Amino acid sequence: MLEGGREPPSGLEWPEGLRDVRGAVHCHSFLSHDSEGSWTRIASAARSVGVEFVLLSDHPSPGFIERSPRGLLDGVWLIGGGELSAEGRKGSLLALGPTRTPSSPGDGNAAIIESIHSAGGVAIVAHAEEFTAFDVPGYDGIEIQNLHAALRDRCPAIVLLGGLLLPPPLFFRYVVPRPDHNLDRYGELLDQGRRLTVVAGGDAHENIQLLGWVFGTYAETFKAASTHLLVEGEVNDGSIMDALRRGRSYAAFESLSSTLGFVFVGQSPRAGVALPGDDLPLAKETRLMATAPGNSRFILRRGSRVVATRRGNRLDHCPRQEGLYWLEVQQGNRCWIITSPIAVVGEQP
Numbered sequence: 001m002l003e004g005g006r007e008p009p010s011g012l013e014w015p016e017g018l019r020d021v022r023g024a025v026h027c028h029s030f031l032s033h034d035s036e037g038s039w040t041r042i043a044s045a046a047r048s049v050g051v052e053f054v055l056l057s058d059h060p061s062p063g064f065i066e067r068s069p070r071g072l073l074d075g076v077w078l079i080g081g082g083e084l085s086a087e088g089r090k091g092s093l094l095a096l097g098p099t100r101t102p103s104s105p106g107d108g109n110a111a112i113i114e115s116i117h118s119a120g121g122v123a124i125v126a127h128a129e130e131f132t133a134f135d136v137p138g139y140d141g142i143e144i145q146n147l148h149a150a151l152r153d154r155c156p157a158i159v160l161l162g163g164l165l166l167p168p169p170l171f172f173r174y175v176v177p178r179p180d181h182n183l184d185r186y187g188e189l190l191d192q193g194r195r196l197t198v199v200a201g202g203d204a205h206e207n208i209q210l211l212g213w214v215f216g217t218y219a220e221t222f223k224a225a226s227t228h229l230l231v232e233g234e235v236n237d238g239s240i241m242d243a244l245r246r247g248r249s250y251a252a253f254e255s256l257s258s259t260l261g262f263v264f265v266g267q268s269p270r271a272g273v274a275l276p277g278d279d280l281p282l283a284k285e286t287r288l289m290a291t292a293p294g295n296s297r298f299i300l301r302r303g304s305r306v307v308a309t310r311r312g313n314r315l316d317h318c319p320r321q322e323g324l325y326w327l328e329v330q331q332g333n334r335c336w337i338i339t340s341p342i343a344v345v346g347e348q349p
Helices: 039-048 109-118 147-152 156-165 168-175 180-191 218-224 237-245
Strands: 018-027 053-056 070-073 076-079 081-085 092-096 122-126 141-146 197-204 208-210 213-215 226-232 249-252 263-268 272-274 279-282 287-302 305-317 323-331 334-339 342-346
Touching: 018 092, 018 141, 018 218, 018 237, 039 053, 039 070, 039 076, 039 218, 053 237, 076 237, 081 109, 092 109, 109 122, 122 197, 122 237, 141 147, 141 180, 141 249, 147 197, 168 218, 180 323, 180 334, 197 218, 197 237, 197 249, 197 334, 218 226, 226 237, 263 279, 263 342, 287 342
Parallel strands: 018 053, 018 197, 053 076, 122 141, 141 197, 279 342
Antiparallel strands: 018 226, 070 076, 081 092, 092 122, 197 226, 208 213, 226 249, 249 334, 263 272, 263 287, 287 305, 287 323, 323 334, 323 342
């Protein structure tokens, strides 16, 4: 909960003192073997599309975190991190924001997660469509969509024709499918009581050539798959990582539309306002509320179960059971926003 149980202003806005900060997660630079992108180029691309932070995820090499940036460049916060192969190379684990290079762990995903945490990082399951060890303890979140994987699994002819005939915003809007498998898995994990931070993974390399043109530039990828963090106070590397750890996030696919005006909060007269990642005491007056611009479709779930749907620009729901509640918002029947959960919990005696 926010300090002092502050309530949102009329019209449903994020509480005072909170900033909705747009960023990019899962980005590769020249520190990876399969990318040549400079930090200056990454920062410039981010700034051009309104992205305020980039959480890098380079393929590991000796001392690569110590060689990674962690600071403000061209008005954008760059924070180094890594992409570590999961056990059996089935998916991967992102080490976001570690302060040192994770030690080389022994076999097993639990050891990899422990090495990420020991290095000060946040462990996120990436390539969730391939990951098979969701029962392992300790990971902090899930990459709900990976653009590279989504396009790889599409019919090559559709991807090729779309790339040739459609400008990038329309390509990502119509060719990238809804992440059905990952959303189903996310709901099942919430049913088990796992509190997970949601991120969108651009998996940006800026290394795809299509008839001599670079396709999927940093700027195009950042716009197509962004991660929003709800940051208290000044935006810096500390407040960014704090919001990520607390699950104050939502994933957005802004080739469809800007998320400006989107809000998802819970409210209880006794406890005030809850954000994604927070606890919300269950009581008769407890409400879950959301607003979004345009004619949106709201789908509110408790774990894997749909509990409410609305079409319009606002949702207002009174939960009657404890659980982890999260929201999918669609534009034109396409997945647009996916939130981390608000935990509706029993009131303490």
